[in-house]
Amino acid sequence: MTTLSNTANAGASVAPRRWRYVERKSLLPLLLFLPPALILFSLFVVLPMVDAATFSFFNWNGYGPITDFVGLENYADVLTHRNFGTAVRNSLIVVAVSLLIQLPLAMWCAIALAERSVSINVMRTLFFLPFMLAEVAAGLIWKFVYDGNYGLLPAVGSAIGVDMPFVLGDKFWVIPAIMLVITWKYFGFHMMIFIAGLQSIPNEVIEAARLDGVKRWQIVRHIKIPMIRSAIVISVFFAITGALQLFDLIIPLSNGGPSHSSHTIVTFLYQFGILRMKLGFGGAVSVLLFIACVIVALAYRRILFRVEHN
Amino acid sequence: MAAASKKRRSPVSPLQWLTLLIVATFVIVPFYTTALGGFKEIGELRVNPFGLPASWDPVRFVEILGGPRYFSSLGNSLLIALGTVVLSTLIASMTAFALAHIKFFGRNFIMGYLMLGLLFPSATGILPLFIKMRDLGMLDSHWGIIIVQVAFSVSFAVLLFHNFFKELPKELIDAARMDNCGYIRIYWYITLPLCLPIIATVGVFNFVGSWNSFLLPLIVLNSESKYTWPLGIMQFQGQYGSDWPRILAFLTLSIMPAIAFFLLAQRYVISGLTGGAVKG
Numbered sequence: 314m315t316t317l318s319n320t321a322n323a324g325a326s327v328a329p330r331r332w333r334y335v336e337r338k339s340l341l342p343l344l345l346f347l348p349p350a351l352i353l354f355s356l357f358v359v360l361p362m363v364d365a366a367t368f369s370f371f372n373w374n375g376y377g378p379i380t381d382f383v384g385l386e387n388y389a390d391v392l393t394h395r396n397f398g399t400a401v402r403n404s405l406i407v408v409a410v411s412l413l414i415q416l417p418l419a420m421w422c423a424i425a426l427a428e429r430s431v432s433i434n435v436m437r438t439l440f441f442l443p444f445m446l447a448e449v450a451a452g453l454i455w456k457f458v459y460d461g462n463y464g465l466l467p468a469v470g471s472a473i474g475v476d477m478p479f480v481l482g483d484k485f486w487v488i489p490a491i492m493l494v495i496t497w498k499y500f501g502f503h504m505m506i507f508i509a510g511l512q513s514i515p516n517e518v519i520e521a522a523r524l525d526g527v528k529r530w531q532i533v534r535h536i537k538i539p540m541i542r543s544a545i546v547i548s549v550f551f552a553i554t555g556a557l558q559l560f561d562l563i564i565p566l567s568n569g570g571p572s573h574s575s576h577t578i579v580t581f582l583y584q585f586g587i588l589r590m591k592l593g594f595g596g597a598v599s600v601l602l603f604i605a606c607v608i609v610a611l612a613y614r615r616i617l618f619r620v621e622h623n
Numbered sequence: 624m625a626a627a628s629k630k631r632r633s634p635v636s637p638l639q640w641l642t643l644l645i646v647a648t649f650v651i652v653p654f655y656t657t658a659l660g661g662f663k664e665i666g667e668l669r670v671n672p673f674g675l676p677a678s679w680d681p682v683r684f685v686e687i688l689g690g691p692r693y694f695s696s697l698g699n700s701l702l703i704a705l706g707t708v709v710l711s712t713l714i715a716s717m718t719a720f721a722l723a724h725i726k727f728f729g730r731n732f733i734m735g736y737l738m739l740g741l742l743f744p745s746a747t748g749i750l751p752l753f754i755k756m757r758d759l760g761m762l763d764s765h766w767g768i769i770i771v772q773v774a775f776s777v778s779f780a781v782l783l784f785h786n787f788f789k790e791l792p793k794e795l796i797d798a799a800r801m802d803n804c805g806y807i808r809i810y811w812y813i814t815l816p817l818c819l820p821i822i823a824t825v826g827v828f829n830f831v832g833s834w835n836s837f838l839l840p841l842i843v844l845n846s847e848s849k850y851t852w853p854l855g856i857m858q859f860q861g862q863y864g865s866d867w868p869r870i871l872a873f874l875t876l877s878i879m880p881a882i883a884f885f886l887l888a889q890r891y892v893i894s895g896l897t898g899g900a901v902k903g
């Protein structure tokens with residue numbers, strides 16, 4: 314007991330006589346418990362990012378020694394690649410649609426479904442179901458829905474007398490079509506985060522407001538939504554990082570087409586870096602993506618901290 | 624809680640019910656048409672999109688179940704998911720235990736280092752990762768995927784375990800230490816049995832992630848016999864082009880186990896998501 318508390322305070326106060334970097338008794342467990350995670354994490358998560366940064370300054374096809382140093386050429390190639398602009402634009406559209414359509418929809422449903430009853434539980438489970446589905450399966454289901462010959466959309470179109478376009482083959486319609494699938498797939502996830510937030514609001518607060526005659530929508534507007542600000546920040550964060558790493562859903566739906574109009578950053582990386590084994594080019598895309606993710610994550614921590622301590 | 628919500632007159636207004644029903648329809652229709660599409664003839668899909676099929680002949684389902692692809696790809700996915708869950712749970716809980724209960728120099732640094740993984744998605748370094756796996760001879764093997772997925776899962780799993788371990792009563796660990804019980808035995812006999820709920824949460828979370836993963840197996844696996852189900856279904860779709868009834872039957876059969884599993888385990892999935900999100 315005393316040794317434990319001594320070592321706990323060792324950093325702060327004057328080091329007691331018996332203090333060491335590690336207690337002898339805990340050396341063996343540490344050597345057993347820490348290395349597996351540290352080695353795997355360093356080897357397969359951290360090192361690849363370091364490699365990506367290294368590769369990004371070279372021209373390399375993945376075989377033989379890495380010698381062809383090209384400076385910032387790969388970055389220039391990426392930034393001036395005409396499909397990279399499209400990929401960034403599409404990812405930004407995903408963020409915008411998430412913030413303007415998906416999150417409000419999720420909030421609307423969460424407010425209705427934050428109570429507890431059987432019918433409400435069934436609906437909650439139903440809305441969350443698409444999120445659990447593998448992206449590939451969701452993509453294929455919607456590829457069928459949109460299929461120009463046999464799909465649901467043209468069938469509905471001919472029933473009401475409208476000739477539907479082949480949405481996934483159309484440079485304009487492919488983007489709204491993908492956005493609809495994204496909303497279908499992910500709004501339930503955001504709804505669950507909001508529900509968890511809403512359920513943590515003390516009942517007394519709502520009851521008190523109700524007894525004071527505050528109207529239902531005023532309670533939502535002035536009490537519920539302000540009280541779950543941190544859940545909203547978390548949701549926005551997931552919407553942005555989700556948009557940055559969108560891949561699985563796009564491949565079965567449109568595979569980045571038609572004529573590369575529906576690429577996201579990761580499908581762009583896959584198409585032009587991985588499939589063509591252009592390590593330098595792919596490394597530059599990875600580094601840019603990494604920087605974007607880190608900026609988003611740091612901004613998120615800052616904003617969340619400010620929201621929670623306000 | 625239940626009594627309190629009963630007292631409220633009508634928690635959900637008619638307008639809300641209406642929009643909920645519209646949203647529910649939007650969610651259900653793709654599932655519904657997929658499930659029925661496997662029974663329909665291809666021409667039927669266009670003229671009768673929402674109605675019940677003309678016949679309930681399960682010929683396509685039987686053919687898929689009897690074929691070589693379905694069970695082998697599902698089996699591969701199951702093997703990889705179970706391997707990932709077991710290893711990840713073990714490794715992450717050991718690490719979190721050491722970081723939460725053993726005092727040593729640099730432990731905040733190690734925690735911070737492992738949390739770097741939460742800053743960026745695993746897809747970011749996928750190309751150099753491929754090179755690394757190639758150089759280590761890990762391509763085209765299930766083990767390669769398992770190991771890398773465990774590495775990907777470490778940050779989040781350690782975070783969840785660490786949060787949970789910190790909540791455990793300190794007296795318990797101290798008492799065991801007084802009785803001359805070593806840390807390894809404390810971990811195995813005291814902490815692990817106490818943290819079954821968090822093991823379930825982390826396990827279910829990693830299982831679903833592994834079961835659904837696509838990019839990593841896509842890059843790592845070459846032999847068809849080793850394909851996981853998302854790869855198998857993409858290949859099936861490529862092979863049968865627009866023979867939609869057959870593809871829809873395959874889809875239905877492939878997603879049914881996942882839906883059944885989700886309905887059983889959804890509590891843990893949700894607590895993993897919201898717990899990690901709120902505390903992270």
